[in-house]
Amino acid sequence: MAKIAKRGMQQNGGPPRPWGVEFTDFVAARGDALYRYGYVLAGNAEDAADLTQEALMRLGDAWSRIRKKDDPEGYVRTTMARLHVSRWRRLRRERLVATVPEVTYTDDRLDGDVGLWKELEGLPPKQRAVLVLRYYEDLSDQEIAELLGVSRGTVRSQAARALDKLRIRVTDLETGRVG
Amino acid sequence: MTYDRSEAELARTLTGAADAAPPPVGDLLAAVNRRRGRRTRRRVQSALAVAGVIAVIGGGTAVARGFFSSGGGEGQTLSAATATATATATATATATATASAGPTDAAEPRRVAIRPAAEVWPAAVTKIPVKAADGWRYRPVTGLSATELLLVAESSFEKAGRLEVYDTAAGTSTVLADMPAPEGGKGYYVQDVEAGSEYIAWWGETPNNSDKWADFWVVPRAGGTAKQVGQVTGDLSEVERIGVTADSVVWSAAGGGIYRMPLAGGSPEKIAGTDGLHLMSWPWAVDVAKGGEGEDEQKNQTKVVNLETGQAAEVNVPAGVQGLRCGPVWCFGKEKDQENDASVVQRVDGSDRKSPPDLSLWGGERSLARGFGLFHVSGVVGRDARGEEIEDGQAPLIAVYDPVTGTTAGIGRRDPSGGGSYGTGTSSSPTSVLYWDEGQRQVEECRKVDATSIPRPPGEPAPTGKGTSCTTTMEGGGKELTVVNLLAVPSTE
Numbered sequence: 001m002a003k004i005a006k007r008g009m010q011q012n013g014g015p016p017r018p019w020g021v022e023f024t025d026f027v028a029a030r031g032d033a034l035y036r037y038g039y040v041l042a043g044n045a046e047d048a049a050d051l052t053q054e055a056l057m058r059l060g061d062a063w064s065r066i067r068k069k070d071d072p073e074g075y076v077r078t079t080m081a082r083l084h085v086s087r088w089r090r091l092r093r094e095r096l097v098a099t100v101p102e103v104t105y106t107d108d109r110l111d112g113d114v115g116l117w118k119e120l121e122g123l124p125p126k127q128r129a130v131l132v133l134r135y136y137e138d139l140s141d142q143e144i145a146e147l148l149g150v151s152r153g154t155v156r157s158q159a160a161r162a163l164d165k166l167r168i169r170v171t172d173l174e175t176g177r178v179g
Numbered sequence: 180m181t182y183d184r185s186e187a188e189l190a191r192t193l194t195g196a197a198d199a200a201p202p203p204v205g206d207l208l209a210a211v212n213r214r215r216g217r218r219t220r221r222r223v224q225s226a227l228a229v230a231g232v233i234a235v236i237g238g239g240t241a242v243a244r245g246f247f248s249s250g251g252g253e254g255q256t257l258s259a260a261t262a263t264a265t266a267t268a269t270a271t272a273t274a275t276a277t278a279s280a281g282p283t284d285a286a287e288p289r290r291v292a293i294r295p296a297a298e299v300w301p302a303a304v305t306k307i308p309v310k311a312a313d314g315w316r317y318r319p320v321t322g323l324s325a326t327e328l329l330l331v332a333e334s335s336f337e338k339a340g341r342l343e344v345y346d347t348a349a350g351t352s353t354v355l356a357d358m359p360a361p362e363g364g365k366g367y368y369v370q371d372v373e374a375g376s377e378y379i380a381w382w383g384e385t386p387n388n389s390d391k392w393a394d395f396w397v398v399p400r401a402g403g404t405a406k407q408v409g410q411v412t413g414d415l416s417e418v419e420r421i422g423v424t425a426d427s428v429v430w431s432a433a434g435g436g437i438y439r440m441p442l443a444g445g446s447p448e449k450i451a452g453t454d455g456l457h458l459m460s461w462p463w464a465v466d467v468a469k470g471g472e473g474e475d476e477q478k479n480q481t482k483v484v485n486l487e488t489g490q491a492a493e494v495n496v497p498a499g500v501q502g503l504r505c506g507p508v509w510c511f512g513k514e515k516d517q518e519n520d521a522s523v524v525q526r527v528d529g530s531d532r533k534s535p536p537d538l539s540l541w542g543g544e545r546s547l548a549r550g551f552g553l554f555h556v557s558g559v560v561g562r563d564a565r566g567e568e569i570e571d572g573q574a575p576l577i578a579v580y581d582p583v584t585g586t587t588a589g590i591g592r593r594d595p596s597g598g599g600s601y602g603t604g605t606s607s608s609p610t611s612v613l614y615w616d617e618g619q620r621q622v623e624e625c626r627k628v629d630a631t632s633i634p635r636p637p638g639e640p641a642p643t644g645k646g647t648s649c650t651t652t653m654e655g656g657g658k659e660l661t662v663v664n665l666l667a668v669p670s671t672e
Contacts, residue, residue, distance in 0.1 A: 024208055027207055027208045027211065028208070031207040031208070035200070035203050035207065036197040036198070036200050037197065039196065039197060039200035040193050040196055040197045040200075045200065045201045045203065045204075048200065048203070049203050049204065049207075049210065052203075052207065053207070053210045053211050053214050054214065056207070056211045057211050057214050057215050060211065060215065061215075109198075109199035110192070110195050110196055110199045111191070111195035111198065111199070112188070112191050112192030112193075112194070112195030112196065113184065113188055113191075113192045116184060116188065116189065116192045117192050117195075117196050131189065131193075132193060135186065135189050135190040135193055136190065136193040136194065136197070163186075163189075166184065166189070167181065167182050167183055167184055168182060168184045168185065168186060168188070168189055169182040169183075169184065169185055169186070170182075170186065171185075171186065
């Protein structure tokens, strides 16, 4: 097909440009920590990898823009939390719980309450995300509200419900329950 | 119920779990790259505009881990669209090994609720032959009325030879005019055809040489002998879109600016005040270029100008929206946060804003005649246990959206593997016809090959062992085109 009308060769895609060096450095330096955060959010290795990869891919696309804000890690963590509570992810999670028995890899090595870790599985994604952001990321309810795009009241009620389900005593009066 | 745990225990358990996380499989950066290649493939496959015919190659779980290469995109036609998608056996094989224990049909995935155009607007859907009696292949341009389709007949691929009008009520076609090449027109190809109220106009060029040259032609709508209006060179010849009025041909150049040339012949002149403007459909002009890639495509349109009256309307661009494109009344764009590929539809003044479900915008045209929007139907309804996207195999490939009523009509036929092809009319103005070949089937053949022979992105480690290589080709069809003529859709506004 040597002769062809110009219109016939139009395409809007093309192979992706290679990532910049700074981005690959960032992945190398922070990838492990982000994956671990994903593991706490999602509760299993496969979802953790999925969350991390997806969020990093989006960061790579937005790198020039994000870098200016100097907080690429915050961008990735926010993306991961939002992905975790998003609709498609939830659909998938429900299936995983229904079909794949949780592997026990973590159990033997966990410095903490294995029973509690297992019970976290039973929480809806948003409740789990709120707990992770509050107790793992040490964010304030206001920060969590902004990050997830919900009201502070929602953060509090989600946290209260989750803590109640996990039988956790709450000492902070503001959250509405005193064990 | 006793509250026997403390918040400190929760914090310690979460930190402990992070430390005890099983090590991730494979290299993270490579996995991110693979994911990006996959995403890009999905976008490219929908954006391969082959003279109005777009082949969408199946996504879904079977080939979702592979890499897409277009098998000579420029050679694709309705009957011969081919592409190769190759699934690899890289590190993902180990990553998915454990998950494969989980069946993927545990829950019934939801369905995309878009009915085919034949059900939504039965009066607008007709079938026309793929070829004229002499074997020349038809390429639909646009509707001239509710029962007339403007067609270009091609002697060979993309070599337009004549204009015909197809009467969908009678099922017959009439020759309107021959489309001759200009004198000495070696390598000349007609590009866009435009139907004005009195004339039909087109422009052509010699795309395979470096000459900056183009010419314009007109013929009365009733038919007759085509007449060359004139020729242009230089930047003026980088024709983007054309229009035709009662006395002139008008066009915009790729770099912006709108020009006119009298039908009787004469010098081209720039229409005053059109710097930076691009023709959309006479008399409407916009401040964004046609097509556009990357950042240009993401840019929002900010005004719509009526070149006859000089009136300009500012577009009310909402925050968080990109790629907004407006006609005189309606705008189509997408949300910047592409979590669900959400689309944004609104009027130019920002009112009636909505986000139709299951419809997404990628590259390319989004405006159709009568203010209708052209959307892709992702068909993705979820993910399976391996994290691969699940596609609704029954979902249409694309959809026409009527922003006034919210009616959505499905276009094209999706193969079970998720692919298919469709065409949009090639008129310069937003077209009113969409078409596809119902008889065509996408056939995928897979075979085991040595994994090292499978193409992979640069920097990927060479996989070992056996991999599966799949080739997707189009088979069948070639007899009839199913055409949707939006001019035959009952009026709503």
